[in-house]
Amino acid sequence: MGDILFIGGDRRMICAAELISQSGGVCAVGLGGDFPEPENQSDGYERIVLPVPFSRDGENITAPLSERPLPLELLTDYAAAGARIFSGGTSTKLEALCETHGLQLVNYMAAEELTLKNALLTAEGAVSLLISGYDGALFDSTAVITGYGRIARYLARLLQAFRCRVTIAARSPLQREAALLDGLCTLPVTLAGLAAAGADLVINTVPACILTEECFSRMRYGAVYMELATRSETPEKGWAEARGVKYIAAGGLPGKFSPRTAGEAIARAVISAEHS
Numbered sequence: 001m002g003d004i005l006f007i008g009g010d011r012r013m014i015c016a017a018e019l020i021s022q023s024g025g026v027c028a029v030g031l032g033g034d035f036p037e038p039e040n041q042s043d044g045y046e047r048i049v050l051p052v053p054f055s056r057d058g059e060n061i062t063a064p065l066s067e068r069p070l071p072l073e074l075l076t077d078y079a080a081a082g083a084r085i086f087s088g089g090t091s092t093k094l095e096a097l098c099e100t101h102g103l104q105l106v107n108y109m110a111a112e113e114l115t116l117k118n119a120l121l122t123a124e125g126a127v128s129l130l131i132s133g134y135d136g137a138l139f140d141s142t143a144v145i146t147g148y149g150r151i152a153r154y155l156a157r158l159l160q161a162f163r164c165r166v167t168i169a170a171r172s173p174l175q176r177e178a179a180l181l182d183g184l185c186t187l188p189v190t191l192a193g194l195a196a197a198g199a200d201l202v203i204n205t206v207p208a209c210i211l212t213e214e215c216f217s218r219m220r221y222g223a224v225y226m227e228l229a230t231r232s233e234t235p236e237k238g239w240a241e242a243r244g245v246k247y248i249a250a251g252g253l254p255g256k257f258s259p260r261t262a263g264e265a266i267a268r269a270v271i272s273a274e275h276s
Contacts, residue, residue: 055091
């Protein structure tokens with residue numbers, strides 16, 4: 001049996017598994033690639049790696065390459081007693097599951113180095129989608145970004161490089177001040193709908209519904225709305241389509257646009273977490 005088991009994930013997790021396999025055996029479930037699947041579960045695995053994000057709906061492990069759903073409870077079928085579960089994020093359910101079965105949960109996304117790299121790669125992928133998904137040019141376009149966390153900051157910088165006029169709508173006064181010091185226009189998030197009405201591009205980075213259906217009714221026909229946050233429900237899709245606004249679901253961009261770089265960063269984070 002391999003030394004470490006990968007469960008679920010996209011192309012970046014394949015790249016991470018390939019790198020880790022250079023120093024030990026690797027098996028995989030619901031990942032694809034050239035990795036063998038577990039044959040004997042009697043002893044279990046002492047190390048299991050879950051993807052980034054580990055789940056999108058809170059119930060199943062993220063596994064776009066799998067032919068079947070992989071419920072979170074599946075990891076207990078493969079885990080040895082006291083196994084370490086390296087996860088790309090965490091939740092109350094996952095923490096409770098690990099505690100109940102005596103498993104050690106390690107959130108490798110807690111590493112700031114990986115979080116920053118993932119944010120930058122997400123921003124790069126977002127720009128690629130905006131270029132291909134918007135009928136106009138980024139140059140001289142107007143964009144509204146909700147929130148000003150890591151992803152929003154990198155995205156704003158990239159859009160500025162295209163001479164796009166960027167406005168940040170953020171709830172936090174500290175985030176608005178940071179955006180202002182970065183040379184951006186800012187608004188309280190309560191005014192995001194007003195700004196979106198005149199924008200060519202609207203990008204949400206906040207895991208919440210910021211714009212209302214009424215806000216979408218005032219948006220420009222042909223504008224683009226991009227959802228970068230990980231959310232289980234997105235009513236904005238229907239609102240956008242009803243108004244003639246192009247909706248772009250932009251989850252998992254590092255795995256789609258830069259899997260090698262993202263996978264290498266994940267592998268380093270897992271190895272670092274293992275030895276910490």
